[in-house]
Amino acid sequence: MYDTIVIGGGPAGATSAIYLQRFKRKTLLIMKDFGALGKTKHIDNYYGFEETITGPKLLERGINQAKRLGVEIVKDEVLRIDSFNDFVIKTTKGEYKAKTVILATGKTQANLKAKGFNNYIGKGISYCAVCDGFIYRNKKIGLVGNKEFMKEELDILKNFSQDITIFTDGMDLEVEVDKPVVFDSIQEIKGEEKINQLIAGNKSYDVDVLFVALGTPSASDFALRMGAFLEDNYIVVDKDYMTNIPGLFAAGDCIGGLLQIAKATSDGAHVAITTNKYLKNNK
Incomplete structure (x- = not known):
């Protein structure tokens, strides 16, 4: 049983996992790939880099940082999340249980190009x-x-x-x-x-x-199936980044707002702090 399972290995997901690990929470990060940012060739507007960095390189650094701090990382595809007393995450390779879940898979939803x-x-x-x-x-x-x-x-x-x-x-x-x-x-x-x-x-x-059901399910897909509220296909969260389902949090592009790396990392830090508080108050 994990304290928190983070779904998504982008800036929001990796940052939240790093913070939670530093809070000494048993944390698992499940990621399939680097998503849209993994295709970005030039990043010039992220703090701290004198030279241009590529999306894959920046993401790799974030994942390596999480690993260095002890975050458990699994490369797999999440198929379903069930909520009972705890959360059960079904992947292509198995099942994992957690007290809380953070959705941070970005904003993707595959559509058809068909006329009409x-x-x-x-x-x-x-x-x-x-x-x-x-x-x-x-x-x-x-x-x-x-x-x-x-x-x-x-x-x-x-x-x-x-x-x-x-x-x-x-x-x-x-x-x-x-x-x-x-x-x-x-x-x-x-x-x-x-x-x-x-x-x-x-x-x-x-x-x-x-x-x-094209490709892989997005954060919005998971939220919708669990009964979480959406607005314009973005997950609705409160000031603590929690959805209307207790223990289910979301961060990054999937909740809307400024679709930038800086905002995603900020979301990741914020959601980790509020998730840690939630775990303290719901022992």
Whole structure:
């Protein structure tokens, strides 16, 4: 059992893990990769660097600092977070338990480039099987994705309907599924007030809903599935960086505001201090 599990290895996540470790909290940081910042080639506006530094190099320094201080780091993909008395984090390799969780995976949500997609968000396009699966029980369900995240959503949706078609949107399927698969790219989404048809590979497919599970789940995806409040796809937190779910915190780009490294590291320090206080008050 960890005191805190931090999900995300960027500036907010690594900073929070460093602070918590210095508070002598048993801390685990789970990260898949370096995210968007890992693709940045030139950083000139971060305090303390005389020369330009790349995103990957800056992130590597932060992770190495966390390691030096004793933070346990696991490279893995988080699939689901469940909240009972404590938090259970399911990854592709296993499960971990913690008293508190900090979401710090940045702001990413994979969308389709298909014509008409944006017109039907909230009108038959959903990002949350747990939230909306029941609404579409015994309906024709489309599910787009090709990785473990998609399979996790499929397992949930099968509780509500057996009429499910997987769309990989032109990508290779990386997991085994027991439902029909369409490998063609989705070209267009049609409907009237709500979605009712997909066009993929110049063929039409009738659907009542399309669940999007592309790539890996973001902080907002985790929050939404757990019942945390979102506003404009950002996680809503209080002055202590805690969501409406006790013990679930968030920091960095996923909570909005200035999308800059300096702000993310500040969030990481702040959320670590308030998380430590929460742990003290909830022994």
